[in-house]
Amino acid sequence: MHADIVDLREFYHSQLGRLASHSITMALSSIWARLPEERLIGLGYAIPYLERFREDTERTFAFMPAGQGAVNWPxxxxxxxxxxxxxxxxxxxxxxxxxxxxxxxxxxxxxxxxMKELWRVLAPGGRLVIVVPNRRGVWARMEHTPFGSGRPYSRRQLTALLRETNFTPGAYADALFFPPSKLRSVLKLRGIFERLGRMLWPMFAGVIVVEAQKRLYQGLPVAVRASRRVFVPVLAGHGVPTTRKHAKSAAPTQGLDNPQLHR
Structure with a gap:
């Protein structure tokens, strides 16, 4: 179930939401390669971030899911x-x-x-940037923010999903290292939490940001061919030893008893 558009707007108009959007924007900027005259789409509720990156675009759209609702923008x-x-x-x-x-x-x-639908509408070499709650992070466990609902992901799960749907994962970034608290005394220490989090506990970031590129060619599974080689055991059997000795001792006797051998 999608987050409601009213709840999303209220969150990003709050102090906690503004600080969260700033942290995520910084993470996006670290992996965002500028493309001249690109066509950009924000899917979900990407309005707080589209304002930063739409300056160099040819056109920018905000696509909002039907289950979430939509607002006018810009x-x-x-x-x-x-x-x-x-x-x-x-x-x-x-x-x-x-x-x-x-x-x-x-x-x-x-x-x-x-993901398959996104692959369809992306141009060859097109880029997909995903911001998703981190399964290990504290933000995914707090329901008073939009990052506390839905299905969180780990880096491994994101990588597997991208590869299954013909995307090549590229750069990763993390954001939201400070706790999702509404207390002003905690929010004032946001900068300290962000710096320490990147050094000491990067795997516990609130969100994961990943950039992936559309892959045009997919590897096909190759059937395993049966080997045509015939393997002969090194220690092959040579019969029972007592039988061989009996056959050697019996051979001269049989030859002497044969009258045709004396002619």
Whole structure:
């Protein structure tokens, strides 16, 4: 079940939400390679992050799942928002350069079908950037934030899903090392938590950020061929020793008793 659009807006308008978006934006910036005149789509609730990266794009859309709901974006301009089903995007094949998934993959009913649909609309060499709750992190266990619902992932699970759906995983980044507390005294120490977390407990980050590239060619399974070699045992049997001795001793006697051998 998707997070409600009202809850998402309230979270990102709170102090905790603004600090969380800043931490995630910094992680995105570390792996975000700029593409000139690219077509960018945000799937899920990616509005807080699209504002940062849409400056160099040809066009940017905000696709929001039907189960979540949608809001108008950007404010004061022509709407670039669409209410969609993540397994049936209203786009032609190979028409998008980059997709940013935030608050999306963890709510997908069928993650593999969703990933296959993203593969379809991405152009050759297109990039997919996913922000997903970390299974080991504290944020995935706190329900007062959007990262505490849905299905969290580990790096290994993300890598396996990407490879199964014809994506090549690339750079990884982590964010949200500070605890998801609403106390101002804790939030004031956010910078210290972020610096210490990256050095001491990177595996316990709140979210995982991964960039993957669309793979055009998929390896096909090769059937195992049966070997045609014939293996002969080194210690092959040579008969019973008593039988061989009996046969050697009996051979001269049989030859002398044969009258044809004396002619």
């Amino acid at each position: 404010p004061g301009e022509l709407s670039s928002t669409a209410l969609v089903f993540d397994e049936e995007l209203p786009l032609p094949d190979a028409s998008i350069d980059r997709i940013l998934m935030v608050h999306s993959l963890e709510y997908a009913e069928n993650p593999r079908e969703t």
